[in-house]
Amino acid sequence: xxxxxxxxxxQRFTGGHRACAGCGFPVxxxxxxxxxxxxxxxxxxxxxxxxxxxxxxxxxxxxxxIHTAFENAAATMSGVxxxxxxxxxxxxxDKDIDFIAFGGDGGTYDIGLxxxxxxxxxxxxxxYVCYNNQGxxxxxxxxxxxTPRGANTTTTPAGTHLPGKPQYPKDLTAIxxxxxxxxxxxxxxxxxxxxxxxxxxxxxxxxPAFLNVLSTCRLGWATAPEDTVDVAEGAVQCxxxxxxxxxxxxxxxxxxxxxxxxxxxxxxQQGRFKHLFQSDNTELLESIQRQVDEDWQRLLxxxxx
Amino acid sequence: xxxxxxxxxxxxxxxxxxxxxxxxxGWRDLPIGGVIPQAGTATQFAxxxxxxxxxxxxxEKCINCHRCWLxxxxxxxxxxNGQIQGVDLTYCKGCGICAxxxxxxxxxxxxHPEDNFKDDEVVKEG
Amino acid sequence: xxxxxxxxKTAALTGNEAAAQAMRQINPDVVAAYPITPxxxxxxxxxxxxxxxxxxxxxxxVESEHSAMSATVGAAAAGARAMTATSSQGLALMWEMxxxxxxxxxxxxxxxxxxxxxSPINIHCDxxxxxxxxxxxxxxxYSENAQEMYDNLIQAVRIAEHPDVLLPxxxxxxxxxxxxxxxxxxxxxxxxxxxxxxxxxxxxxxxDVEHPKTxxxxxxxxxxxxxxxxxxxxxxRAKNVILAxxxxxARISGRRYGFFEAYQMDDAEYAVVVLGSTAGTAKYVIDQLxxxxxxxxxxxxxxxxxxxxxxxxxxxxxxxxxxxxxxADTFSTQGGPLYLEVKAAxxxxxxxxKCINYIYGLGGRDIDPELIRQALMEIxxxxxxxxxxxxxxxxxxxxRE
Ligand SMILES: Cc1ncc(C[n+]2csc(CCOP(=O)(O)OP(=O)(O)O)c2C)c(N)n1
Ligand code: SF4
Ligand code: SF4
Ligand code: SF4
Ligand SMILES: [Mg+2]
Numbered sequence: 001x002x003x004x005x006x007x008x009x010x011q012r013f014t015g016g017h018r019a020c021a022g023c024g025f026p027v028x029x030x031x032x033x034x035x036x037x038x039x040x041x042x043x044x045x046x047x048x049x050x051x052x053x054x055x056x057x058x059x060x061x062x063x064x065x066i067h068t069a070f071e072n073a074a075a076t077m078s079g080v081x082x083x084x085x086x087x088x089x090x091x092x093x094d095k096d097i098d099f100i101a102f103g104g105d106g107g108t109y110d111i112g113l114x115x116x117x118x119x120x121x122x123x124x125x126x127x128y129v130c131y132n133n134q135g136x137x138x139x140x141x142x143x144x145x146x147t148p149r150g151a152n153t154t155t156t157p158a159g160t161h162l163p164g165k166p167q168y169p170k171d172l173t174a175i176x177x178x179x180x181x182x183x184x185x186x187x188x189x190x191x192x193x194x195x196x197x198x199x200x201x202x203x204x205x206x207x208p209a210f211l212n213v214l215s216t217c218r219l220g221w222a223t224a225p226e227d228t229v230d231v232a233e234g235a236v237q238c239x240x241x242x243x244x245x246x247x248x249x250x251x252x253x254x255x256x257x258x259x260x261x262x263x264x265x266x267x268x269q270q271g272r273f274k275h276l277f278q279s280d281n282t283e284l285l286e287s288i289q290r291q292v293d294e295d296w297q298r299l300l301x302x303x304x305x
Numbered sequence: 306x307x308x309x310x311x312x313x314x315x316x317x318x319x320x321x322x323x324x325x326x327x328x329x330x331g332w333r334d335l336p337i338g339g340v341i342p343q344a345g346t347a348t349q350f351a352x353x354x355x356x357x358x359x360x361x362x363x364x365e366k367c368i369n370c371h372r373c374w375l376x377x378x379x380x381x382x383x384x385x386n387g388q389i390q391g392v393d394l395t396y397c398k399g400c401g402i403c404a405x406x407x408x409x410x411x412x413x414x415x416x417h418p419e420d421n422f423k424d425d426e427v428v429k430e431g
Numbered sequence: 432x433x434x435x436x437x438x439x440k441t442a443a444l445t446g447n448e449a450a451a452q453a454m455r456q457i458n459p460d461v462v463a464a465y466p467i468t469p470x471x472x473x474x475x476x477x478x479x480x481x482x483x484x485x486x487x488x489x490x491x492x493v494e495s496e497h498s499a500m501s502a503t504v505g506a507a508a509a510g511a512r513a514m515t516a517t518s519s520q521g522l523a524l525m526w527e528m529x530x531x532x533x534x535x536x537x538x539x540x541x542x543x544x545x546x547x548x549x550s551p552i553n554i555h556c557d558x559x560x561x562x563x564x565x566x567x568x569x570x571x572x573y574s575e576n577a578q579e580m581y582d583n584l585i586q587a588v589r590i591a592e593h594p595d596v597l598l599p600x601x602x603x604x605x606x607x608x609x610x611x612x613x614x615x616x617x618x619x620x621x622x623x624x625x626x627x628x629x630x631x632x633x634x635x636x637x638x639d640v641e642h643p644k645t646x647x648x649x650x651x652x653x654x655x656x657x658x659x660x661x662x663x664x665x666x667x668r669a670k671n672v673i674l675a676x677x678x679x680x681a682r683i684s685g686r687r688y689g690f691f692e693a694y695q696m697d698d699a700e701y702a703v704v705v706l707g708s709t710a711g712t713a714k715y716v717i718d719q720l721x722x723x724x725x726x727x728x729x730x731x732x733x734x735x736x737x738x739x740x741x742x743x744x745x746x747x748x749x750x751x752x753x754x755x756x757x758x759a760d761t762f763s764t765q766g767g768p769l770y771l772e773v774k775a776a777x778x779x780x781x782x783x784x785k786c787i788n789y790i791y792g793l794g795g796r797d798i799d800p801e802l803i804r805q806a807l808m809e810i811x812x813x814x815x816x817x818x819x820x821x822x823x824x825x826x827x828x829x830x831r832e
Contacts, residue, residue, distance in 0.1 A: 003370060003371035003372065003374065003375055004369060004371050004384065004387035004388070005387060006371070006375070007371055007374050007375075007384035007387060008384075008386065008387055011380060013380070014345045014347050014348050014380055015347070015348065015352065015379045015380040015381060015393075015395065015396030016347030016348050016349065016350040016351065016352060016395075016396055017347050017352075017379075018350075018352065019378060020398075021355060021356075021378075021379075021398035021399060021400040022378065022398070022400030022401070022402055023378050024378070025378075026378035026379065026380075027375070027376055027377075027378055030375070030380070031375070039640035040640075041509070041637050041638065041640065043505070050649070051649050053347070054341070054645050054647075054648035054649055055350075055648065055649050055651070056339060056341060056648045056649060056650040056651070056653075056654045057326035057341055057346055057648075057654070058341075058346045058347040058349065058350045059341045059343075059344070059345065059346050059347055059645035059648060060345065060347040061344065061345065061643065061645055062344040062345040062643055063344070063640070063643045064637040064638070064639075064640055064643045064644060065637075065643070065644070065645040065646065066505065066508055066637055066645075066646040066647050067646070067647035067648065068501055068504055068505070068528065068531050068535070068647050069501070069527055069528065069531055071497070072497060072498060072501035072528070074498075075493065075497070075498035075501035075502050075505070076501045076502065076504060076505035077505060078463070078491055078493070078498070078501075078502045078505065079461060079463055079491065079501065079502030079503055079504065079505025079506035079507075079509065079513065080505040080506065080508070080509040080637060080638075082461045082463065082489040082491045082502065082505075082506055082511075083460060083461050083489070083505070083506040083507075083509035083510060083511030083513070083638065084509065084638055085489050086460040086461055086487065086488065086489035086506075086511055087460060087510065087511060087638065089487070089489075090460070090487055093638060095640065097638065097640055114494060114495060114498075115494070115495075115497070115498050115501065117494070118493060118494030118495070118498055119498075121494075122491065122492070122493075192375055192376075224401075225400035225401055225402065226400060226401030226402050226404065226405040226416075227405065228376075228378075228400070228402055229376050229402060229405065229406050230405065328653070330657070331657065332656075332657035332658070332660040332661050332664070333661075335654070335657050335658070335661070336635075337536050337597065337634075337658070337661050337665075338534065338535045338536035338537075338597070338635075338646070338658065338661075339534070339535070339646075339647065339648055339650050339654070339658050340635045340644055340645070340646055341644060341645040341648055342635060342642075342644045343644065344643040344644070344645075
């Protein structure tokens with residue numbers, strides 16, 4: 001699909017929302033909703049997306065939308081999807097409808113992991129999208145288990161003893177793939193075509209699908225608002241955020257940087273890593289690079305590259 | 306069973322296609338449970354006044370790639386029949402993403418300080 | 432539509448079986464539930480109805496009670512009649528979602544089998560679980576026995592879904608005592624229940640995709656309060672609806688229900704107020720005392736939310752003394768939750784009885800007739816002219832000193 005054609009389809013997410021200037025997730029929403037052919041019902045976890053897009057009486061959603069709480073977007077949408085199946089079976093509804101649950105990385109990797117795992121295991125026909133901005137942004141930039149090692153957050157503040165978050169992020173996309181669901185993929189808002197195609201596949205499978213989509217938070221990452229797309233692109237180019245998919249158990253790389261950038265180059269773009277370059281953190285930076293390289297090698301093997 | 310007058314009122318409200326939620330509406334007149342019974346009401350909330358810099362578009366230079374349309378977080382680029390028409394500044398927050406993603410060789414968007422423009426020029430460019 | 436009372440079938444059922452039968456007859460579109468003693472049997476039985484094709488329900492075997500309530504809220508908001516069931520720790524895990532269900536005005540109905548809350552962990556009956564949820568915005572109906580559980584559940588659907596109400600309803604019964612005790616239960620014909628509950632209707636169904644709407648938005652200082660005011664009003668309006676539904680139910684079943692049951696209250700001078708299965712034991716004691724010429728009576732509260740304050744006040748204000756039995760404590764030094772409500776209801780009465788509180792039966796501790804008789808004798812003494820002061824207002828009945 002060429003972009004001018006994509007723009008011909010009616011948009012289901014409007015301006016007038018209150019996300020920060022230069023926020024990444026509205027773009028993620030836009031690309032995913034443009035990929036849906038059917039009417040959609042969207043469920044959303046508490047977090048920046050929900051809180052900026054539905055400030056009563058203003059909603060940025062042009063499709064059916066429900067938010068109930070933080071940790072349960074997958075469970076709430078399980079109920080919506082079960083209602084759909086029930087009413088369809090009874091002949092009370094005949095339309096085809098797609099179901100999407102959006103959760104931030106906090107609402108997905110951390111507090112919502114149980115509900116997500118349950119929904120995926122039960123096999124609801126539901127596309128779960130983690131709009132991953134690598135931290136709890138709505139509550140003021142706290143660490144999550146998706147936050148990169150070394151990042152300065154308000155619960156892992158860079159200090160004299162600790163240089164930001166001590167742990168590496170966990171590999172949630174692999175965890176979701178391990179559920180044996182028909183489709184799990186990792187994508188980035190910067191690579192719209194890749195994301196668009198993955199969203200199409202996710203809608204097409206007959207069962208649950210999971211998309212983990214890197215979506216810049218320029219406030220929490222401390223980047224210039226105009227750099228939102230570039231920084232997400234950088235994460236892909238340095239292999240911190242590889243693009244891949246797992247379709248019926250088969251792993252496939254969907255993008256391979258020609259010459260991967262050093263991770264430090266990507267980190268230098270962001271204020272949240274500033275402290276690492278202000279004093280000698282060579283060792284830490286090297287070990288981060290080593291970890292990224294190892295993860296990348298493992299991924300290449302999984303993908304048969 | 307009979308319905309209370311508020312319930313009748315609410316059912317009536319629900320059946321209207323355009324619900325105008327008055328900022329001063331009392332509890333009896335609001336739809337129940339916090340429901341916003343209408344789609345896309347955020348379009349009534351202009352975020353354009355957050356802007357300190359504004360995108361200026363050159364129709365001549367534009368190659369219609371639509372990257373600005375795609376990456377604008379505030380749905381500000383107007384596309385009709387696959388043609389970029391310009392930018393609607395009602396929601397534009399002046400992030401500068403559009404100017405940044407416009408291909409470097411094309412450079413059809415430039416960001417200018419908001420102070421360079423008089424208020425009455427706002428709303429739509431194209 | 433009137434159904435001849437004689438077409439009802441009598442069956443020997445446990446409380447859980449009676450609840451499951453009511454659910455089968457209500458035949459909800461979606462049930463999302465998670466097992467917990469002593470409610471488990473309801474989920475298991477209902478699953479067999481699904482497996483055997485006896486219901487049209489989509490059963491979602493969720494991974495927790497938090498998800499059970501989340502999915503039930505989602506299904507109800509989507510436009511489907513949705514139910515769940517729980518007890519104790521399960522209700523505690525749902526806590527967050529209870530408030531959300533009420534705030535979003537989804538008419539979910541839930542059998543709730545009363546069980547003590549940890550810690551220590553205990554699987555037996557007390558009312559700590561549902562009492563903790565008393566201010567969550569749910570309507571609460573307490574059942575004395577399996578028959579009431581059955582009848583209350585069917586009525587709850589109509590109450591919850593009434594457009595004047597649109598609030599979730601929990602219908603409780605005492606764990607083990609009722610949930611596992613076998614009794615004769617009169618069951619309505621399936622058809623009669625189906626006709627009684629009718630079609631589900633929620634004014635803002637998500638699946639009506641032609642009319643997209645946003646449910647569960649952020650509402651701040653400028654609107655939140657109005658929604659809470661609406662919610663308070665809906666609870667007020669539920670009172671009329673509860674009585675009207677009871678009236679209609681009496682026509683098809685021959686069984687009458689109100690906010691509470693007044694037993695031997697016409698000329699009573701002193702009385703006890705109770706919830707749930709204890710009413711059965713207390714009635715037996717009252718009968719005995721009455722034979723000995725005592726002017727005692729009993730009030731069994733059926734509807735705890737909305738609380739029938741003015742109606743109770745009218746009934747109770749003429750008494751000399753009153754003992755309120757609570758199977759839960761508030762740990763506030765002020766007594767149990769039922770005591771606080773009844774006492775508050777009496778505050779504006781011109782004549783007020785002396786009022787004391789008995790906390791009893793925690794963690795399933797037996798309440799035998801002798802204990803109730805003792806309590807009634809204390810209450811009687813309190814009401815006598817000679818009594819001076821009331822003594823301790825909160826007393827613990829049946830605990831080892
Ligand atoms: C049960 C519960 N715990 C905590 C919160 C507070 N809270 C709201 S959003 C949020 C963080 C959201 O982080 P994420 O899911 O990553 O979304 P983001 O805001 O980053 O987009 C937290 C901690 C809550 N609303 N509910
Ligand atoms: S804090 Fe970050 S994620 Fe939240 S609205 Fe702002 S830029 Fe977007
Ligand atoms: S400056 Fe930002 S908000 Fe304004 S049109 Fe460009 S991308 Fe959109
Ligand atoms: S990004 Fe630049 S070239 Fe492409 S459509 Fe927009 S203005 Fe035209
Ligand atoms: Mg986040």
